[in-house]
Amino acid sequence: MKEGVGVNLAYHRDGVTEVSPIRWASVTTPWSSMRFVSGAFCPLCLRKQLYLQRTWDHRLVTSCPKHGVLLIDRCPECGLHLSWNRPGIATCRCGYDLSLSAPVTIDTDATAFVKELATTGDQKVFAALDALFEGLLPILDKVGSLTEQHKLVELAVSGIRRPESLVPLVANYILDNECGGLSVHPRITCLPLLASGNTVVQEFGVLVLRELDLRGWLPASSIEEVPGQTGIREAAALLGLTEDLTKKLVHHNILCGKRNKSGHAWRIENSSLNRLLMDLENRKSVVKDAISVFLYRKIPGPRHSLAEAISDIIAGALVSGGFDLASGLESLTVVAPARKVCAHWDDCVTVAELAERCNVHTENIRFAIKAGVIPAEKRVTNSRRMTVIGVSDAEKFEKDYIFAGSLARQIGASVTNFAEKLMSTGIRPVSGPKVDGGLTYIFLRQDLEALDLGAVAALENYPTRTGRKKLGLAQHTIESTISLAKAAKALGLTVQRTKGLVPKGLLEAAEYGGRALQINRDSFDRLKSMLDDQNLITIDDAAKIVGETRSAFEYRWVHTHLVTVIDLGVRRVIRRECLEEVQRYKRIFITADEAGKLLGSHRSLLPNWERRGLIAPEKVMESKIVGVKLYRRTDFDRLRLLKEYSGPSNEHK
Incomplete structure (x- = not known):
């Protein structure tokens, strides 16, 4: 067992991975909320009975309501966290008897509230409490002793019961730690709350930002470099924008970000996020005629996307009216310059x-x-x-x-x-x-x-494509094109799928077909005739005829170039002559897979006979990616009757 890590055998997971949510009491909780690395216990409960309660495994449980004492997670003798690899339940690795630990009396109302939620199965409130505790951890920095964690649990419980009582405390903590202004933007500090997956915690983060805005927080003269990176979802929540708009800020070099090695997930530098928000705060101007940047894009005059407007604000070409701290950059405003009547040129x-x-x-x-x-x-x-x-x-x-x-x-x-x-x-x-x-x-x-x-x-009898056709005139009109909708209907496809046949070269678009796409009738007739050709058969039907799956048919005959596939866009087909060639091969030859299935053995049977010199492949069909060995059926049938084949199949049975 790995040192210091416990193996959880007592909890049911709601998923198949190691980080799937766990059933604790009557609620579901994240794996990270459990004390699987280092446990905790009540000394009085342990003194009465050498038994570890499951209640103590959750991080929100920091005290024992029965005895009114604080749980212990460190050995009083050596001062180290308790290890699951200790000699006994009540024995530390240093040999100290943990049941002799001195209890510390403490208020257990918060723990009783947590246990009540877990027992009644109030999943919504319990999840909000656990998420709020997770969000407050990095903000209040109470990750040291169990006493500090107990105080944080009490704060989280008060935030769930009465959020208005906790908001001023969190705002005071943020402002009191920064003298001479904030060097880190408040939205960066409140990121654990804003990016939480719980809506209650997100709303609590908005309340904290509104409180900071009301108190008139001030940015510091120097901007602090914030270490680390943030995912695109968290960065979008931090800025108050959508993920697409956040990516556009990266493309405009406003934010420093890049994709990971797989090329999918985005990582944004925290320092660039802090610099952007602080720059916009330092450059804002309190004016009355500031309008939203999103509305500014729609009024007459120069057009600005959000990224362009931010770039102009930073460059000094546009005056910022600031943004609402609680809403983020979606409320960014700019000062609209006076519009002039367009000049008239004489030339x-x-x-x-x-x-x-x-x-x-x-x-x-x-x-x-x-x-x-x-x-x-x-x-x-x-x-x-x-x-x-x-x-x-x-x-x-x-x-x-x-x-x-x-x-x-x-x-x-x-x-x-x-x-x-x-x-x-x-x-x-x-x-x-x-x-x-x-x-x-x-x-x-x-x-x-x-x-x-x-x-x-006044002309009446003239070739036309508009209006009603005169009787007998339509049959003399020769159409060299066909509309996309009619072509789709004749092929039995959707319009979009039919349009996709043009880039593949299966259909040809008319050179000047007007605004609506027109298809050359020659290419349409050619494709239609191939689809109706009885000499062509789909790969699925061909595989069924020879008694193989589609993947096996393609592996043995298509990838080895015995069969040529014609891609008609709508379906992939082969000629019946190719199918007859495959049937001829199957009458003469047999593959290792077929031999193994015929004898109830493994596909390695024929290769094993080949290594013993009992049989040799008659034909090897190879390509750059596959190779298929074909053995003569007469050689295979002969070996089945010989005594040489007395072991492999029978031994397996």
């Missing part, structure tokens, strides 16, 4: 101005700029970037081009199908959904000069 126009002149929506202009039809540039005004078009470029666009919808409104035609009517006459647009993915069609004015626009608007 350019805005997107909205050009859209108004062209009688279209602003998004039509943005799509035309994206397609390269309209030259544009970015300019900054009042810390805001705007897209503008030169005056000469805007005039040239109005002179040379026109939107189909704008032209339709001018002549009173239907905006919905006027572009298709123009294209049915042989006029080709320079931009649009089927050209470059634009929002609407744009035509050259010179191409429309010779057209009778009234006659074009």
